[in-house]
Amino acid sequence: MSADLPKDRAPSIRDVARLAGVSHQTVSRVLNDHPSIRETTKARILQAMEELQYRPNQAARALSKGRSRTIGVLTASSAQYGPARSVAAIEDAARRQGYFVDTANLGVADPAAIEDALEHLLDQAVEGLVIIAPQERVFDVLERLDIAVPYVSLQSTGKHDLRALAADQILGARMATRHLIELGHREIVHLAGPQDWNEAEARMRGFLLEIDDADLITNPPILGDWTADFGYFAGQELLRSRDFSAVFAANDEMALGLLHALHDARLKVPGDVSVVGFDDVPVASHSWPPLTTVHQDFDGIGRLAFATLLREMGTGTELPTAPIAPRLVVRGSTGPVPVSRLPLLKRY
Template identity: 55%
Template sequence: MTGPNPVLGRRGHGRRVGIGAPSSIRDVARIAGVSRQTVSRVINRHPNISAGTESRVRAAMEQLAWRPNSMARALATSRTHSIGLLVSARSHYGPFSAAGGVDDAARARGYTIVSATMAGSDETEIADALDALVRQGVEALVVIAPQERAHEALQRVAIGVPSITLQWRDGPEGRSVAFDQQAGARAATRYLIDLGHREILHLAGPQDWSEAEDRMRGYLAEMSDRDLTPMPPVLGDWTADTAFELGRRLLRFRDFSAVFSSNDQMALGFVHAAAEAGLRVPQDLSIVGFDDIPEAKHFTPPLTTVRQDFDELGRRAIGILVAEIEGSADTGYPMVTTPELIVRASASRPA
């Protein structure tokens, strides 16, 4: 049984595109029943294209497995429709999730992402990475590098295109989109206090990370505001393995009833250490994490944590940059959103 020719128009007209003859914008226009200019407008996300027309054009593109040639577009328009993404090599779930949100948002607006990774955080390495992106013709830049040293270096490096940083509330020239890390940490600490806990340990992230610093400040501020004496924070490195070893040592002489972990992976390691010590979570020890990684709801017990909407962060960052690229600059810097406490089953009233 023979099916319809996949490269013929839905109305049965149009020439056959043979093997070795790649499809073109003309073929897309003919199958969709529109002009080449209309196809071009759909590709470039022109606002005055009806939903029906866009649907027909995209269906034709899928039928022909045709994608626009980005180099040809750049030559024709003197634009690359690309945005650079600079990410620290020493990243964990949060920065990588933010990068995914940026990539998705850029594609939805008709832009491609060109990424580069910084091996270190000194000024020379950052400048080299920025130069590599700019040489590829990116029209704007998103930077995700939460380490304090990278932050300081970026303040001194000239960036020749519109740029924005993610996760720093005090990015270069205030150009940032971020979560209020302190507010998220305060919400986690407040939740444990409201349950009745008074001795709350904070398992902090690495000292060089701005996120870790802000979360620690949020914990200390909330404890102070509630007239409670904070315990000295214990420094981790974002990994479950290190948190497990820390937990094994700290739980031998337990002088706390709850733990606020600066990320979910360290919370997982601490839950493991508690189980090894014969302690039940949350009956004997309450634990709250931060990030709401996809696996958090599958912990034993499911983890109470602080959720950051990285897709929304990416949409806001790309929205600001695209507005600036296309001549309607958004002045909403800095833009800070508050994370959300997700209550599950890993914390309860103290025994």
């Protein structure tokens, strides 16, 4: 084997693969000490890493010691409050147990970017992974790469629930919708999150289930993008018809944008329209009126994720009792259905 690399960059996993005459997936499996790799192949890859001085043989040293004391976190939504809080809780819990945390953030969640991010984490010889990524395709890539390290997920996908630690998104959405129904609202609109996000789909499902159980007419959910800007835009569009008395938004940011649109239209909340959000971000209690929302314990979920991962790795025992069940927080943005709309409800 011989190395011939540009001098202006460090060697990569693909350089190691090319020099060893294997695929980059095979190099990842060696870095992860996958049992299916033949010793001759492993030796050739480690020799290539030595020749290239690949990350000063960091992964090779970790393999020789058997432990890297490092876990990986793959996230596609680190800019949002909830995932950011969970990552911070994971990092704090890991430090207390003597572990390092390497985080890879997905700017674009296409299969190639997901694979590159996972390979980056495996380059560090991580002992386990926490997945904070919203799309099912992330888990498809995990299975295709045949990653041997344990992993847990903060999102429920319906296919990987044994490894999922997410709060019950469907239950939270049903609680929010039921609250509006119990206040007498019958014309309820749902501002949903992006269609390809598991959490958005689960919250929309919870809304539709509760509406169906109450035998109400279903208004088609409006697909949003989690932002306050979209909430404001959706509010302006909804006000063209005013065929609703309440809105359940799939997150607090869209709900806050909606409150802005209602204020600009000189409508009273909750006198004219009631609004419920989801997540209970810190600013939710300081909006005007303060926002009724579904609270999630993101810190508790992060701590539980790390403790569960330790157990999966064979280094942890008891799991902490974390209050990860969602709960409704009733504030000033919801109230009884407006008297002006009661005659319209007789048709139900």
